[in-house]
Amino acid sequence: MIKKEEFSNRWGIVLASLGMAIGAGNLWRFPRLAGQYGGAFLILWIVFLLLWSIPILMAEFSIGKKYKKGVIGSFGKVAGKGFTWGGFFITICTLGIAFYYAVVTGWALRYLGLATDNFFAFITGRKTIANYLETDPAYLQNFWNSIAYESGITVVLYILAVIAGIFLLIKGIQNGLEKANKVLIPSLFGLLIIITVIALNMENGTKGLEYMFGINWNHFSNPTIWIEALSQSAWSTGAGWGLIMTISSYSRKREDVVLNTFISGFGNNTASIMAGMAILPAVFALAVNESEAISFLQSGNQALTFTIIPKLFSTVTGGAILSFIFFLAFFMAAFSSLLPMLELFISNLKDMGMTRKSAAIKTGIFCIVFGFPSAWSLDFFNNQDWVWGIGLIISGLLIIIAALKYGIKNFKKDFIDTDSDISVPISYLLITLVFNVFLAAILIYWWMSRGYSEYPWFDANGNWNVFDVYSNASVVTQWVIVIVVGIIFNKYLYNKFVKS
Template identity: 80%
Template sequence: MHMQEQFSNRWGIVLASLGMAIGAGNLWRFPRLAGQYGGSFLILWIVFLLIWSIPLLMAEFSIGKKYKLGVIGSYGKIGGKGMTWGGFFITLCTLGIAFYYAIVTGWALQYLGLSTKNLWAFIGGGNTLADELAADPTYLDQYWNSIANNNPWTIVLYIIAVIVGIFVLTKGIQNGLEKANKILIPTLFILLLVITVMALNMENGYKGLEYMFLIDIRHFSNPTIWIEALSQSAWSTGAGWGLIMTISSYSRKSEDVVLNTFIGGFGNNTASLMAGMAILPAVFALAASESEAISYLQSGNQALTFTIIPKLFATVSGGAVLSFIFFFAFFLAAFSSLLPMLELFISNLRDMGITRTSAAIRAAAFCIVFGFPSAYSLNFFNNQDWVWGIGLIVSGLLIIVAVLRYGVSRFKRDYIDSDSDFNVPSKYFAIALIFNVFFGAILIYWWMSQGYSQNPWFNDSGSWNVFDVYSNASIVTQWAMVIIAGILLNKYLYNTFVKNKS
């Protein structure tokens, strides 16, 4: 067995779990969704944490801890010979996200550079971002458009982020991932706390807090908010990614499955709420009017973090400091989540008998090559986010199916309760998993039936609309390619990653 390494103590795996969960989705995606739907979104998001994410994370954590293998091997062990392809899908889904997520890390570095330049100008009396905006109100929009499409520096920076991440991981678990998270995660929480306090102390900042927790029941009839809440919970906590399965494969025998899962899940949601409590109050405090603030938030613009926030921070005294703190936190969050994605790839390669260094180099090469299209084109990035973000629900369903095949009560007794001092009711675990099978399938159908592309299946000429960014045809085609490949390779996958592994 190659996975002899372990985290040195409970805090090592807790920080790794938080590093995996707390990422750009907390500072980039969550505030946008909370801004669109307010308290209605928060309710569903918390419900899905308890119903979807926590049970899935408990299952993943216990499976990884039990088998000490990569995702394909661990899933093959619990799912059986005929289901090994499911681990292949989970792995490819997460790698699909990792390839474009590396670009988000590059964007974070771009904006950290911009905010650093602005802070330096503010201190030295030079030309600040506020001066640039005064001369050209579209400056930030142009800046975002320039870095989001075929920008050489974005390409260079995401490659650097991948290389640095791989360098950390070549040091191993204790000397690499664990030591990095001991610096990244506490620093991230401190920065989030600082920016939250500063935002809430701004004039009218409290209005953003009121808006964030305001419940509008009309939103509940919109299928988008349901799928967004579920995908955000799955995305942000890491449920269904296979990442916690990878991390727990390095856990000590005495690690408490349930306690670690709850710490990770609620720690992640706490970070998301802090990010929302920083950004939404800042929007209300710095917008010209309350209606303008609401308009900003309800636009649902994915560039909210990159265009609105720097603009707002540039308008107040000390905003240069606030902007620097925010984008430093954003980079730390993005980088801390990129590490376990790369480790997932490395752990699967190591199951093939490849050394850690060699596996790390190959993981870097794959991430750089397959991340390039998303760095080159924002449309390609959006398509991959669309396809594999929803694909996490399929990944979660595959994990649930494996547990159900084993037997829910038997699984909880053998995999979870035997290693947990803190237990949850068996009925809660069973009902949640069974409910999720039906609910996940219904949500995917509901989502696709809405037709978020003008031509969800076929284009105007009657051809399969696979190249449309948001088409159902694109989603189904890419999922089908991975599933078919996994099924065709199932025997090889089982023999390579599962058979004779202990």
């Protein structure tokens, strides 16, 4: 079934691509890594943008643009009848992320509420976060614990986030997704600029930039920074998610594949750098000394976002304003990334013959039901983040294999070069895609060997350790279940999503 909907112009699809790529990770994971490794990380991160992310995004964009279907249908078209299950895996992997990412959006909304209340407390003379911290140093940690574990408020807020997303997407591509991104993305960039200006004008704020862009050549001998740079590029740009394949399926007929891909990739990196320029100067300005600033930045993703940033902002005059702006930007980033995740499922359901409204409502119900465990249990949340976060590398690998199976020369001619004013060398695609097969294997091995679980495969009693939060057994079991189901129903998937 050919989609009738499409974006009104190039900016519509560019903003949708940026909304997909620019998410919560840009505002909390990137600043931590940039603060930990400085300019050495930035160099490698840009290298992997060109080596890993751009080729995969280019393949995704061109496949979606050509076939105008959901991920299962488009992937099955290019990979062939026997590999339609690969599109099923990509879809389930991204849905697995969407379920718990809706919870992250709910958390962002809750902290926006906290920051808003703190802002009004500041201007009206009521008790602020700073006052609470004076009497209770664990105030912010306790607040985080109250919403991360068995919280009814979290459940309500993530449901509201899903409903808001579905409400927008029911309106369609132009009237829903496109209009939302025209507000969300420029506003997000504007808020990042405001935070940057405020932070740089604080005492010692410029030290954050000096640290961020300073190059320590010794870091290049550390294998961890290479993996961190690759993983940040892979997840931040959305390479392998199937999201850009979904977005491009609504593109106009003559849409430049190469130009749009590069705009999306470098636009995402620009937003990350802006976030780093906003957060690092603030951390350095508000910390007692440089070593404490670095310690803050290396304290971990959740801690940096939900406990340390509010604590830092509460220590200075005007920090309530800065905190409000930060969490408004954080919520916008999270929500703008949630929208294409929901659209991915809607697109696949539409391929089954459903109307947009019916598909959107079913998607909302599905997301609310399967997102509940992550909203209620942080352990379940962390498990899903671990399983499907690593699973994205499998998804990227499947897209690479599909392109290689089709033949790089023919793939470039039939998919990428169509309507593209800019031509990339065939050698670039061949080298990067083949090399990325080995990169994917290395990344999966490294990620699964980090040792977060005491018993990665079997527990102390010799049983398959499937229920451990971070065990490899849990990861592999869930992957295998999805792959086996996909293979069993491969013929049905092909007939329903591809052949039809």
